[in-house]
Amino acid sequence: MVPTVEWKEGAVRLLDQSQLPEKVVFLDCRDYQTVARAIRELLVRGAPAIGVTAAMGVALGSNSLKSSQFDEFSKEVHEICDALAATRPTAVNLFWAIERMKRALAESRQLPVEAIKRRLVDESQRILDEDIAMNKTMGRYGAVLVQDGQTILTHCNAGALATAGYGTALGVVRAAWEQGKKIRVLADETRPVLQGARLTAWELMQDGIPVTLITDNMAGALMRQGLVHLCVVGADRIAANGDVANKIGTYSVAVLAKAHGIPFYVAAPYSTIDLNTPSGEQIPIEQRQPGEVTSICGKAVVAPVGVPVLNPAFDVTPAAYITAIITERGVFKPGELAERFRT
Ligand code: MRU
Numbered sequence: 001m002v003p004t005v006e007w008k009e010g011a012v013r014l015l016d017q018s019q020l021p022e023k024v025v026f027l028d029c030r031d032y033q034t035v036a037r038a039i040r041e042l043l044v045r046g047a048p049a050i051g052v053t054a055a056m057g058v059a060l061g062s063n064s065l066k067s068s069q070f071d072e073f074s075k076e077v078h079e080i081c082d083a084l085a086a087t088r089p090t091a092v093n094l095f096w097a098i099e100r101m102k103r104a105l106a107e108s109r110q111l112p113v114e115a116i117k118r119r120l121v122d123e124s125q126r127i128l129d130e131d132i133a134m135n136k137t138m139g140r141y142g143a144v145l146v147q148d149g150q151t152i153l154t155h156c157n158a159g160a161l162a163t164a165g166y167g168t169a170l171g172v173v174r175a176a177w178e179q180g181k182k183i184r185v186l187a188d189e190t191r192p193v194l195q196g197a198r199l200t201a202w203e204l205m206q207d208g209i210p211v212t213l214i215t216d217n218m219a220g221a222l223m224r225q226g227l228v229h230l231c232v233v234g235a236d237r238i239a240a241n242g243d244v245a246n247k248i249g250t251y252s253v254a255v256l257a258k259a260h261g262i263p264f265y266v267a268a269p270y271s272t273i274d275l276n277t278p279s280g281e282q283i284p285i286e287q288r289q290p291g292e293v294t295s296i297c298g299k300a301v302v303a304p305v306g307v308p309v310l311n312p313a314f315d316v317t318p319a320a321y322i323t324a325i326i327t328e329r330g331v332f333k334p335g336e337l338a339e340r341f342r343t
Helices: 032-040 047-063 070-085 092-107 113-143 169-178 195-207 216-224 250-259 334-340
Strands: 005-008 011-015 026-029 151-154 184-188 211-214 230-233 237-239 244-247 264-267 314-317 324-327 330-332
Touching (some): 032 047, 047 070, 070 092, 070 113, 092 113, 113 169, 113 330, 169 195, 169 264, 211 216, 244 250, 250 264, 324 334
Parallel strands (some): 184 211, 230 264
Antiparallel strands (some): 005 011, 011 026
């Protein structure tokens, strides 16, 4: 897979996902404002990828600061952090990664500012490397739940494109495939932004993993026909009680899965688990522009001008609908997470 995000010659290089699958083009961000815009406008998306990108944005912005006094430098780095944190509200990985960068800054306050700048680049690279490693571990734990010959339904894109590499939900798929299991993926197209059609279908085809695209409203009928054996999705934020925020439409898939007795798994690293948020009720849900709903990717207009639109980008699946949560520390019942991830 081409890298989603990387530090390249003093810039943050992003694969522009808004242009997939038509074009594979990269954007070299040379200032943190461009990084912030890329996150807000979905050039890079997916909770872990947003976190890694924001961390690199902090490093990039810090590198351009002129101040040689720690207090002044630190104040300006915090302003950069605030600008990056204001891009998207739901994925907690964004705030987690920014907090980690602030910690690295505070811990190196005794160093000269030029050394702190290098330390911040290193820290962002560590966040990226750890993300890939966690996804591979998670994939191995999750693959145990997948049997040879099964069909896995997924929603949105929780793949290599949504992370620093390998993916969370699609990491489970990749690991099972690498173990030689003959599996197949049903990818929900995921209206309105079509992450399933544009991104999940694309990345699985790149790797030669069998994938069939369906529209979101087909999932129930296919489940009823016995064509879905399990569901695996990613997460943008998991509350302490195990409620999961993920791409809009995830809740409907989970309810359908329960109605048909199909296991519904969520795959996510510890950076997605937010023990400070007691339940899904308190997770902020991003509301996006009507244009995403009234057109297909800004191209074909599919609704009358001026029609009122609702466009919540995420929903919350209550813990009761989730069979288990696959993490890099193992597979747990939603209710076990708080205890397992307290430290
Ligand atoms: O709006 P997006 O494309 O950033 O939403 C992405 C999702 O909802 C993913 O399922 C989630 O971030 C998990 S990615 C490993």
